[in-house]
Amino acid sequence: MGFSSDYRNKLVSATDAVAAVKPGDWVDYGAFCCAPETLDAALAKRQIELWDVKVRALAFPGIAAVSSEEAGNGRFIYNSWHFSGGERKSHDKGNCHFIPFVYHEGPSHYRNNIRTDVCMVRVAPMDTFGNFNFGIANSFQRAIIENARKVIVEVNENMPRCLGGAEESVHISEVDFIVESDNKALLTLPDAPVTEVDKAIATLIVEQIKDGACIQLGIGGMPNAVGKLIARSDLKNLGVHTEMLADSYLEMYEAGKITNNRKCLDKGKMVYAFALGSQKLYEFLDNNPVCASYPVDYTNSLHNILVNDRVVSINNALEVDLYGQVSSESSGYRHITGTGGQFDFAYGAYHSQGGKSFICLSSTTKDKEGKVISRIKPVFNPGTIVTLPRSITHNVVTEYGMVSLKGKSTWERAEALISIAHPDFRDELVQEAERMKIWCAANRNDEVLHMVGACA
Template structure:
């Protein structure tokens, strides 16, 4: 058979695809904006035919109806990164959370969590029969490579991204054709606090640096203050719309990168149609699986590597909690530690943890004597380098416990500094 005939022989409806799922199967879905929405919707509609189907993924951008109350008999969600749509299910016990560094997720699927079915979303095949994974390479490609059965939602609106980002139609068992718009993530609102934090972060970025940026208002605010920089590069687990503006302004060129010179290296994408149009068939952007992009030993090869991430709390020893509030799991480690360690292993790298000084509309300090009881330590004190709030920069690396606590107090919100100073004086038996 020729390629067109092979393709046609694999095409089924979303309902027929859902029927391929059996009770007790472990189903891994495409990540974030690459989630195969139509097949999952068909599975929800067929819920009465299932018992105990395990659905595994990181961030979900759709409704995640399999995690809603009343679905317990049919589905069990196993989250590797808790998102807004699955947070309640995990906290109430209807779903599970499995901790894992992002770069190690592919090995998880090969060993501890073998994959029965991979549900993926890809582009229309090219003339050679290859489909691009589009906006979601990360763990999606490795999951498909080790799954017993691969069901692909082939979407003619998926941008064709390049790099190690392809699957041949011969490796796909069933195809569901779709044309729905790729899920978009709208830019967050950036206020004065985020701008102040962004300006502090940008002050640590030298010309020729390679950046990893997380997601949210603070990373986007950092980009606002980089417009006077030269020859910046990107090696990041993801990018959003702000990067496009800096490429178009000639700020991000990648010309100083020591590996993948001139290229933007990412593993997944979350943004608006502007970002998706930018990456489509763009040879400047290359996507690789997460076990390559987020591997600290790969990250460290970039000169002047800078990681910028956010967190929930920092205690006076410099321990960082980024994924839980007490016992409540609100997200996951994601790639934070991957990039913190990669940047620290780079001889001229910098790892930055950026956050507003308060939470709950100013009622709580994010710099605290002790992390909330039950909180997971995401980034340990030995890994932490820079902590930034709107009040300044605290460099912790190389400082003793007394000095790092003092530096953190100096960037805490002024309203909470007296209580933090009392704790400092009690702890260290000295005057602040």
């Protein structure tokens, strides 16, 4: 088909492409590994001639050039929907700002609430039909493009072609400029180490999973441990409907545990919105019809989550308080990540027929001085963001056990959560629960009952 001439006509240097950005513009970057690193570097070089340029990104792989101290001072104002490690460091220096949202609402913000002047997104090479595939980061790329005044694609030959699904590509007719990058390798994640605590938590969770369950895993050592245990288990006919596809799914698939044959929606398909992991995972996704890339308002839609039976949602947290509130994105005033899809899947999984949501965390951690502190707290420190309100939290798991908070009163929640806290902190937690008026003589937990007299 005759798209080669269109390609040549729209092909420009990165320097020429970013000339489309004007003072006062809103510039949107592609998400995760679709972030346009070549264009970002070119845009940062225009810092002297630009001012009040607002950039939005989502988990930029590293530190964006426009978020550096040199590019700041009112020239660029950098914002992120979900912090990567690099964006967290930029935030610590005052060079990155967070945008609160729940993941499934991302596309609607672009279609209803905010403006985009220039969209820059990294893509796979154009196919014979004139399409540039978004590769391993569908997320809400289409919504951004539909909202943008100018669209610039940055071609990277290492980007796998990830089949839809839906909204997984942009046609050359919708593109204003094409930039060929230096084909830098995509970000890969090392295999997260699995601790003994992770293994203990994973064991408790896997015991709750049934044949035919539909799995959503978060990121980190504990979800990796769950995947490894499932791969070695007797479970069968598991399905996948998730926002993030990681190597743990590949391990389960290669072990024959994932067939997707019991799913009610997208039967036979592993459904996801973005992928982060190893090069092996990216090669697995390339032109693989078993996998289906969708925008996040599809993967994280409450209806689409709950329409599958026995959905199991497994996510990490930083802290849980005695009311059952979950914090997964900040430590006091220091922002760590973002809400992401934790709320979407915690809520959706619970409403699935036979579904379960699990929030997992080690019972303790260490502060900057090396002091051991409890991750189950009476109340959160000032500035700590609540990711899940207490009314949404279902199961909470530490290495000391698993408790369900659904339908429980405040004193029942306190008793349950204290029972899975580290033993060294339980007496203190009971005292705080008494002071908070959520502990009484009706409590029957033998390990903490000796702290209690009568109802406060």
